[in-house]
Amino acid sequence: MRLSFATALLVAAPALLAQAPKITTAGDPSVRADTIYRLAVDAAKYPEQDMVYLLDDGVVRVEADGSGTRTFRQVIQVLKPGAATRLQEQSFSWSPGHQKLTVNWVKVVKPDGTVISDTPSQVQESDIPAARNTPVYTDQRVRRMSLSGVAPGTLVDFSYTLEEQKPFMPRDFFQSWSVSTGLPVARSRLIVDVPATLTPRIRETNLNFRRVEHVAGGRRTYTWATADLPRITPEHLAEAQAMGARRHLEEHRAAGIVG
Numbered sequence: 001m002r003l004s005f006a007t008a009l010l011v012a013a014p015a016l017l018a019q020a021p022k023i024t025t026a027g028d029p030s031v032r033a034d035t036i037y038r039l040a041v042d043a044a045k046y047p048e049q050d051m052v053y054l055l056d057d058g059v060v061r062v063e064a065d066g067s068g069t070r071t072f073r074q075v076i077q078v079l080k081p082g083a084a085t086r087l088q089e090q091s092f093s094w095s096p097g098h099q100k101l102t103v104n105w106v107k108v109v110k111p112d113g114t115v116i117s118d119t120p121s122q123v124q125e126s127d128i129p130a131a132r133n134t135p136v137y138t139d140q141r142v143r144r145m146s147l148s149g150v151a152p153g154t155l156v157d158f159s160y161t162l163e164e165q166k167p168f169m170p171r172d173f174f175q176s177w178s179v180s181t182g183l184p185v186a187r188s189r190l191i192v193d194v195p196a197t198l199t200p201r202i203r204e205t206n207l208n209f210r211r212v213e214h215v216a217g218g219r220r221t222y223t224w225a226t227a228d229l230p231r232i233t234p235e236h237l238a239e240a241q242a243m244g245a246r247r248h249l250e251e252h253r254a255a256g257i258v259g
Contacts, residue, residue: 021059031073041079051077051078053186054076058071058073069162088148090120092142093142096141104160106145116148121147126142127140194220
């Protein structure tokens with residue numbers, strides 16, 4: 001079974017003070033990196049895995065006019081060479097016409113916090129080509145970053161922020177999040193920050209823990225946090241999205257759509 005939840009945000013109220021942590025290139029004030037790095041596992045105990053998630057984190061802030069920020073962070077422990085090869089390149093996509101992308105950090109460290117590399121060895125930006133089967137124009141771009149020093153026993157720690165600057169429509173937002181990733185996850189957290197006068201429509205599926213709600217300073221926050229998630233083995237012929245389904249981010253062009 002898959003643990004997941006989706007948050008559909010349909011807003012119509014002015015925003016005031018933020019309650020979610022403000023994550024910048026200087027770091028995340030709500031998460032100490034060393035406490036996450038200390039969660040590194042013994043690779044011998046995970047013979048079937050080539051990597052594990054020590055942290056899977058999202059912080060979403062939405063305003064009444066549709067603007068806002070979405071910051072995602074992952075700390076991944078590399079267990080086998082195959083994962084090292086895949087993680088040596090990270091890519092981040094965005095639409096410059098209405099979004100701003102900020103890569104807060106991308107680094108390779110040891111479990112004791114020793115920094116192996118804290119800047120990419122190479123950065124390249126390019127347009128995302130239209131799919132051949134459905135050649136529809138898109139203004140999306142992708143930023144690819146090559147990392148050095150990624151090897152079994154190391155940790156890849158990256159964080160990026162998407163800022164929505166020109167929403168398609170007011171009161172039209174959608175955010176989904178999958179707690180289960182198909183791999184073990186030591187810490188999982190999603191924070192959604194909205195105006196206090198807003199009551200978002202929330203749909204949760206197969207959760208075995210409760211969200212926490214908090215109101216202060218004119219803002220309301222919803223927090224989903226859990227720990228020590230095991231690897232979920234998909235059932236035979238289960239729906240395709242149950243096999244390693246990940247978060248997705250969409251701006252729907254019609255108000256009231258709930259995924």
